[in-house]
Amino acid sequence: EIVLTQSPATLSLSPGERATLSCRASQSVSSYLAWYQQKPGQAPRLLIYDASNRATGIPARFSGSGSGTDFTLTISSLEPEDFAVYYCQQRSSWPPLWTFGQGTKVEIK
């Protein structure tokens, strides 16, 4: 089973700053990785799929990169609405499992 490890657990930044979030897979997932944003009391929202493709309606300040085992979500300039928890996610073909990282909380400094 592939394990996704996110770092850091918490990122304290100010609006306008750049956020860099990491997700490491225990074995290669090629480019089959997604990122989600979740705000308190809300469902998660798909931001990035296939490591670097923005989902419909996602602002350009969100970008994803990486392949194999190391992935990065970058928020180029934090807006007030970007303070939230971010999860990475992958699906393995066999055994058929969908797994999430433990999350990174981006909080206001």
Next chain:
Amino acid sequence: EVQLVESGGGLVQPGGSLRLSCAASGFTFSSYEMNWVRQAPGKGLEWVSYISSSGSTIYYADSVKGRFTISRDNAKNSLYLQMNSLRAEDTAVYYCARGQFERPGYFDYWGQGTLVTVSS
């Protein structure tokens, strides 16, 4: 507009049963793979179960295998999760989530969730 609306959550005793429903609208439900994902209070996301568009292929997380049953009724645009032998550790918000059409391993729409509390 795509909408997924879960219902059926509530308080249940350990060992009890509950059936969750997810009503879909705004898209051709029968063309999409669907999933249940849960989130324990204050914790991260955990995938629970998957069902193909026709219902012919089903997968479960090991944590619920043998206790939960996923199903769908494409004529009613509805997804279900029958939960039996519930345990305290099943306490969570349960989300139904749609598999992205071209890349169904990703979840592009989510419901608002329904809370299941297992406690005596």
